[in-house]
Amino acid sequence: MPFLLYLLALAVFAQATSEFMLSGLTPEIAAELAVPIPTAGWLTSAFALGMVVGAPAVAVLGRRWPRRATLLLTLTVFLLAHVAGALADDFAVLLLSRLLAALANAGFLAVALATAATLSTATGRATGVLLAGTTLACIAGVPAGAWLGQHLGWRAAFWAVALLCLPALIAIARSLPAQPVRLQPPVTFRITRRLVFLLTLGALVNGATFCTFTYLAPVLTGVTRLDSxxxxxxxxxxxxxxxxxxxxxxxxxxxxxxxVLAAAGIALLLGWCAFAWAAHLPAAAVPLVFLQGLLSFGVGSALISLALSAGAESPVLAGGLATAALNVGAVLGPLAGGAAITAAGDRAPLWCSAALTGIALVTAVLAGPVRRAARGSDSLVDRSRRPETGPRAPEGPECSGSR
Structure with missing residues (x-):
C-alpha cells in the first residue's frame, strides 16, 4: 500500500478522534464555558449533523475539482476549526467551529475514500487501511483526548487534533498530482437501487453499533456489574x-x-442477541465486547467498499453518500438507545442493536429481487457528469443472493 494512504489514514484518525473525544470532555467544557451539560452535548449533535449534510454536499460541489485541492482545502478548514475551537471563550463560537469541522471532515472523508480506491487495485484493502484510522481513534485517540482533557484542559485535546493534521497536509501537497492524469468521455452517473440499499444497510448497521457503543458504560456497570x-x-x-x-x-x-458479508451479518445479529441475553455474566460480556466491535466495523467497512463499487461512475459522490449514511446511523442509533434505556433499562440498547441488525438483514434479503429487477436502465437519478480522475473503481462481484 502507498505510504500516502497511511498518512490519509492519520488524518482520518485525527478526525475520528475529534468526533468521539467529546464524550470524555463534555463536563470540562460545560464547566469552563458555563453551560449545562445537556447544552454542551449539542457539540456532538452539531458534529454529526455536519457530517450528514457535508458529505454529499462537498462531494457534489467538488466533483470537478482536482482531488488534491479538495483534500487540502477540507483538511485545512478542519485544522483551522480546531484552532478556533481551542481559542473559543464563547459556547456559540465553539458550536460553530464544531459544525465547520464536521462539514470539512465529511468532505475530506468522501474524497479520501475515492482517492484510496485509485491508489491501489485492491479497493477493499485500501478502504480498510483508510478506515483503520477511525478504529485506531477508538483505541488510542479517544482515551488520549480524555487524558489530555483531565491533565491539561480540554483545549489541549483540540490543539493535539490540529497538529495531527499537519503530516497529512504536507503529504497531500507533495504526493498527489495537482491536475487530473487523464480525462475520460462523460458518463451517466446513476444512483441505483443497489446503491440505495447498500447505503441503507450501512446506516442500519452503524446505527446498531452506536446504539450500544454510546451506552456501553451503563451496560457494563449497571447490567454486568463491573466496577467503573x-x-x-x-x-x-x-x-x-x-x-x-x-x-x-x-x-x-x-x-x-x-x-462473507452475509455470514458476518448473521453472526453480528447472533452476537447482539447473545450479548443482550448474557450481559449480566462478565465471562460472556467481556469477550462479546471485542467480538461485536470486530463484526460491527467489519460489516460496515465491507458495505462502504461495495457502495464505492456500486457508484464507480463517481467514487467521490458515492463516498460522500456512504459517509452521510453512516452518520445518519450514528445520529439515530444513540437516540434509539437512549429511548430504549428510558423505557426498559440499561440492557435495552443491546436488544435495540439486535433489532436494527435484524432490520438490516431483512432489508438485504428484500434487496435481492429488487436489485435484479432494477438492473440496467432502472435508476433513481440520471445525471451526465465527467467522471472522476484516475482509474475506475472495480465493480463488485455478482452474487446470487441479496444486496
Whole structure:
C-alpha cells in the first residue's frame, strides 16, 4: 500500500478522534464555558449533523475539482476549526467551529475514500487501511483526548487534533498530482437501487453499533456489574475488535464479498442477541465486547467498499453518500438507545442493536429481487457528469443472493 494512504489514514484518525473525544470532555467544557451539560452535548449533535449534510454536499460541489485541492482545502478548514475551537471563550463560537469541522471532515472523508480506491487495485484493502484510522481513534485517540482533557484542559485535546493534521497536509501537497492524469468521455452517473440499499444497510448497521457503543458504560456497570474502572479498558477492547474487523474486511472485501458479508451479518445479529441475553455474566460480556466491535466495523467497512463499487461512475459522490449514511446511523442509533434505556433499562440498547441488525438483514434479503429487477436502465437519478480522475473503481462481484 502507498505510504500516502497511511498518512490519509492519520488524518482520518485525527478526525475520528475529534468526533468521539467529546464524550470524555463534555463536563470540562460545560464547566469552563458555563453551560449545562445537556447544552454542551449539542457539540456532538452539531458534529454529526455536519457530517450528514457535508458529505454529499462537498462531494457534489467538488466533483470537478482536482482531488488534491479538495483534500487540502477540507483538511485545512478542519485544522483551522480546531484552532478556533481551542481559542473559543464563547459556547456559540465553539458550536460553530464544531459544525465547520464536521462539514470539512465529511468532505475530506468522501474524497479520501475515492482517492484510496485509485491508489491501489485492491479497493477493499485500501478502504480498510483508510478506515483503520477511525478504529485506531477508538483505541488510542479517544482515551488520549480524555487524558489530555483531565491533565491539561480540554483545549489541549483540540490543539493535539490540529497538529495531527499537519503530516497529512504536507503529504497531500507533495504526493498527489495537482491536475487530473487523464480525462475520460462523460458518463451517466446513476444512483441505483443497489446503491440505495447498500447505503441503507450501512446506516442500519452503524446505527446498531452506536446504539450500544454510546451506552456501553451503563451496560457494563449497571447490567454486568463491573466496577467503573473497567470501562476505559473495555472501551479500548471494543476499539481493538473494531480495528481487527476493518483489517479483516479489507483483506476479504475484494474476494467473495457478498458471501462473507452475509455470514458476518448473521453472526453480528447472533452476537447482539447473545450479548443482550448474557450481559449480566462478565465471562460472556467481556469477550462479546471485542467480538461485536470486530463484526460491527467489519460489516460496515465491507458495505462502504461495495457502495464505492456500486457508484464507480463517481467514487467521490458515492463516498460522500456512504459517509452521510453512516452518520445518519450514528445520529439515530444513540437516540434509539437512549429511548430504549428510558423505557426498559440499561440492557435495552443491546436488544435495540439486535433489532436494527435484524432490520438490516431483512432489508438485504428484500434487496435481492429488487436489485435484479432494477438492473440496467432502472435508476433513481440520471445525471451526465465527467467522471472522476484516475482509474475506475472495480465493480463488485455478482452474487446470487441479496444486496
Amino acid at each position: 474502572s473497567w470501562v476505559p479498558a473495555l472501551l479500548m477492547l471494543f476499539g481493538l475488535g473494531s480495528f481487527a474487523g476493518v483489517t479483516l474486511a479489507g483483506r476479504y472485501a475484494d474476494r467473495r464479498a457478498y458471501g
